[in-house]
Amino acid sequence: MTDPKDVLHSYLQQARDALLWKLEGLAEYDIRRPLVPTGTNLLGLVKHVASVEAGYLGDIFDRPSPESLPWFEEGAEDNADMWATADESRASIIELYRRVWVHSDQTIAALTLDAPGLVPWWSEERKHVTLQTILVHLIAETNRHAGHADIVRELIDGSVGHRADNSNVPELDAQKWGEHRARLEETARRFR
Numbered sequence: 402m403t404d405p406k407d408v409l410h411s412y413l414q415q416a417r418d419a420l421l422w423k424l425e426g427l428a429e430y431d432i433r434r435p436l437v438p439t440g441t442n443l444l445g446l447v448k449h450v451a452s453v454e455a456g457y458l459g460d461i462f463d464r465p466s467p468e469s470l471p472w473f474e475e476g477a478e479d480n481a482d483m484w485a486t487a488d489e490s491r492a493s494i495i496e497l498y499r500r501v502w503v504h505s506d507q508t509i510a511a512l513t514l515d516a517p518g519l520v521p522w523w524s525e526e527r528k529h530v531t532l533q534t535i536l537v538h539l540i541a542e543t544n545r546h547a548g549h550a551d552i553v554r555e556l557i558d559g560s561v562g563h564r565a566d567n568s569n570v571p572e573l574d575a576q577k578w579g580e581h582r583a584r585l586e587e588t589a590r591r592f593r
Contacts, residue, residue, distance in 0.1 A: 406514050409536040410506070415564070416543035417502060420447060421495065422565055423550040427557065433485060436556045443553055444494055445484035446546045448472075451498035452482045453542060457535050458505035461518040466504050468497060509536070 402408050424432050424443055432443045452470050459466035472481035485494055514533040521528060530538075554560050562568030573581065 405533075406509065406536075409514075409533070409540065410509050412540045413536060413543065414502075416540055416547055417450075417498070419564055420450060420543060420547045420550055421498070423547070423554045424491065424495070425565075426560075427554075429491060431557050432491060434557075435484075436553050440480070440484060441549055441553060442484060443550055443557075444491060445482075446550050446553075447498055448485055448489070448494050449482045450543055450546050451494070451501045454498075454505055454539055455501045457520075457539055458508045461520055461530065461535060462508055462512060462516065462532065463518075464504075464508050464511075466501065468501060468504070508532075 402411060424447065427443070433445075435442050451468075452473060455466035455468050455470060456473075458464070470482070471477065485491075509532070512532045514531060514536075516532045518530045518532065518535060519528055520530055520535075523530075551561065561570050563570075
């Protein structure tokens with residue numbers, strides 16, 4: 402791949418796929434359960450990233466997403482985009498995210514990297530953007546949340562890795578990981 406837009410799009414898609422991969426093989430309870438004090442959970446991360454992408458590759462470029470996102474409406478509950486209600490199924494959140502991809506990919510295809518956009522909630526000196534800026538922003542945002550999903554998934558069942566075909570971590574058994582963790586803990590205690 403040599404076209405810069407194709408490269409950016411590819412990195413965005415890799416991050417999207419990594420985020421969804423973290424849901425695979427888990428029960429409904431596990432994808433919804435909050436594992437840190439702020440309530441971060443796997444399905445909520447997908448809902449949030451879908452919502453963010455719908456805005457950045459929609460409204461910012463005068464190409465509003467066709468998706469209804471009631472959790473962003475006036476008077477919506479705080480953090481409503483960060484968790485799935487009992488009425489929102491895994492399938493509905495994943496389908497939402499995939500529909501957002503279609504609209505986003507159409508925006509990416511239709512515009513040049515220097516196409517102008519406006520992010521009204523960004524500061525005055527930053528709010529005038531290009532498609533390239535927003536693609537970089539979304540790659541960072543999606544990977545950031547995929548990283549959150551990495552940690553949450555590891556807390557659920559110990560699964561780790563970057564992608565299904567590339568874990569990007571050493572292949573150690575539970576004993577070796579335990580020894581590694583104990584060594585790190587021993588080193589950390591020296592700095593109490």
